[in-house]
Amino acid sequence: xxxxxxxxxxxxxxxxxxxxxxxxxxxxxxxxxxxxxxxxxxxxxxxxxxxxxxxxxxxxxxxxxxxxxxxxxxxxxxxxxxxxxxxxxxxxxxxxxxxxxxxxxxxxxxxxxxxxxxxxxxxxxxxxxxxxxxxxxxxxxxxxxxxxxxxxxxxxxxxxxxxxxxxxxxxxxxxxxxxxxxxxxxxxxxxxxxxxxxxxxxxxxxxxxxxxxxxxxxxxxxxxxxxxxxxxxxxxxxxxxxxxxxxxxxxxxxxxxxxxxxxxxxxxxxxxxxxxxxxxxxxxxxxxxxxxxxxxxxxxxxxxxxxxxxxxxxxxxxxxxxxxxxxxxxxxxxxxxxxxxxxxxxxxxxxxxxxxxxxxxxxxxxxxxxxxxxxxxxxxxxxxxxxxxxxxxxxxxxxxxxxxxxxxxxxx
Amino acid sequence: xxxxxxxxxxxxxxxxxxxxxxxxxxxxxxxxxxxxxxxxxxxxxxxxxxxxxxxxxxxxxxxxxxxxxxxxxxxxxxxxxxxxxxxxxxxxxxxxxxxxxxxxxxxxxxxxxxxxxxxxxxxxxxxxxxxxxxxxxxxxxxxxxxxxxxxxxxxxxxxxxxxxxxxxxxxxxxxxxxxxxxxxx
Numbered sequence: 001x002x003x004x005x006x007x008x009x010x011x012x013x014x015x016x017x018x019x020x021x022x023x024x025x026x027x028x029x030x031x032x033x034x035x036x037x038x039x040x041x042x043x044x045x046x047x048x049x050x051x052x053x054x055x056x057x058x059x060x061x062x063x064x065x066x067x068x069x070x071x072x073x074x075x076x077x078x079x080x081x082x083x084x085x086x087x088x089x090x091x092x093x094x095x096x097x098x099x100x101x102x103x104x105x106x107x108x109x110x111x112x113x114x115x116x117x118x119x120x121x122x123x124x125x126x127x128x129x130x131x132x133x134x135x136x137x138x139x140x141x142x143x144x145x146x147x148x149x150x151x152x153x154x155x156x157x158x159x160x161x162x163x164x165x166x167x168x169x170x171x172x173x174x175x176x177x178x179x180x181x182x183x184x185x186x187x188x189x190x191x192x193x194x195x196x197x198x199x200x201x202x203x204x205x206x207x208x209x210x211x212x213x214x215x216x217x218x219x220x221x222x223x224x225x226x227x228x229x230x231x232x233x234x235x236x237x238x239x240x241x242x243x244x245x246x247x248x249x250x251x252x253x254x255x256x257x258x259x260x261x262x263x264x265x266x267x268x269x270x271x272x273x274x275x276x277x278x279x280x281x282x283x284x285x286x287x288x289x290x291x292x293x294x295x296x297x298x299x300x301x302x303x304x305x306x307x308x309x310x311x312x313x314x315x316x317x318x319x320x321x322x323x324x325x326x327x328x329x330x331x332x333x334x335x336x337x338x339x340x341x342x343x344x345x346x347x348x349x350x351x352x353x354x355x356x357x358x359x360x361x362x363x364x365x366x367x368x369x370x371x372x373x374x375x376x377x378x379x380x381x382x383x384x385x386x387x388x389x390x391x392x393x394x395x396x397x398x399x400x401x402x403x404x405x406x407x408x409x410x411x412x
Numbered sequence: 413x414x415x416x417x418x419x420x421x422x423x424x425x426x427x428x429x430x431x432x433x434x435x436x437x438x439x440x441x442x443x444x445x446x447x448x449x450x451x452x453x454x455x456x457x458x459x460x461x462x463x464x465x466x467x468x469x470x471x472x473x474x475x476x477x478x479x480x481x482x483x484x485x486x487x488x489x490x491x492x493x494x495x496x497x498x499x500x501x502x503x504x505x506x507x508x509x510x511x512x513x514x515x516x517x518x519x520x521x522x523x524x525x526x527x528x529x530x531x532x533x534x535x536x537x538x539x540x541x542x543x544x545x546x547x548x549x550x551x552x553x554x555x556x557x558x559x560x561x562x563x564x565x566x567x568x569x570x571x572x573x574x575x576x577x578x579x580x581x582x583x584x585x586x587x588x589x590x591x592x593x594x595x596x597x
Contacts, residue, residue: 019480266442
């Protein structure tokens, strides 16, 4: 054995207390970050509230396109869904054009928050008031799907597999006590399959945040465990495969430290998000979390699990397209370019891009056949969403052809 | 389940001890093994062998902190496997990088390792680690016990990468000086 190898070996015999010292320190650093994030979030909410108040005072109003949140898009079931900053939701396909599903879906006019929406292979879902509503793909009528059991504050919806949705919600069950829950709702029947009560903590409005409250300043190692509970396992099926996301405990920066496993064996060396699980083709797409070996990396990737037994990891920040290609927009020397990322090996292919106009593209969305781009007009706010057809040669994406420069305008 | 209860199951030769150890620590052990071996397949073997090692050693061992006990087994097995797999080659894994760094402290020449030399090295190292500040010790062990990359150490401890690198360099220099004073260099 070489001497440096001997030294490395011998380092393994250090006292346990030195290793435990590391664990305690990491927990304290993580707790400090959570507290700072909560404080920052509270400050952001407070500042946003002040900005909105000024906008109203100056006559801008909430109906105008001043301040507020940007437009958003999502792809599911062969459709592209576009939510404008005013809360209108359009469903679009190049063949049918666009259909407005919802007008003005605003959750909170004072805070200028839109209703949360999501979609899966079965339908489009949104939360408003005491209900979650569904619009089945191909239809336009809203149906009530699930009634919140208590007054819900700012629910967030995510896809959770082929037909389910995950709903993150806070319930006020007492003046200051909030239950933060994750509901898994069957998107077909409306049945609530699972409730995970994640946090049972005092809730304060930002302006009354008790900075001296010992519950926020608690330095004991057990404080987080008393407050936060995560589901031990979250299960998904794809084809005949059963996947289990197993909670690993609070080892890293993120709360959601779930390991993706099959038959007890990890499929990915790192953490994945347990909710926000999309369907692409016949496969499930899990979003990579930032713990484990991804700590320190600026990563936004995915693990694709297919019914035929294959698993692929896309390590490039991108958006899902189809099972073979994901897509990303990058700033390059002469502006922006869109690349296709092959999921089997992460090789990138630059696409020839017949751009609608020169505005900066903020986001893109894709189903592998089309790409939708969301532009940004600077002071004017969001530009319209454009639709491009993806051209393929020998199975490789090569170019984008503009087919609609404003999908919310039915004049194609 | 608390470590004490899991260890009691080992002592009672109840195989639920293995299942519970897996549930609680498998990801932690995989992280250690993968840091060293950079291969899922090899890491899987190391982690599997860890449970066998734990089963065979408890009793008579009665670890108080099961996590570090199992982690130590995984680390030793993984390093052994690493040496076996990479006898003649150099790889860009964290282990190879760590060995390169430690060759600044002691040369990467062959040693006729004796039990006495090993015991002496352990003693000097323990004294050395005790003399370090908490920060220096944690950074050193996260690099050379856990084999974490510098970026991971920086993120976990809330430091910049340059601070971690500088601390490691100074600590290695101090360790080299300590070994020289003790006549081991």
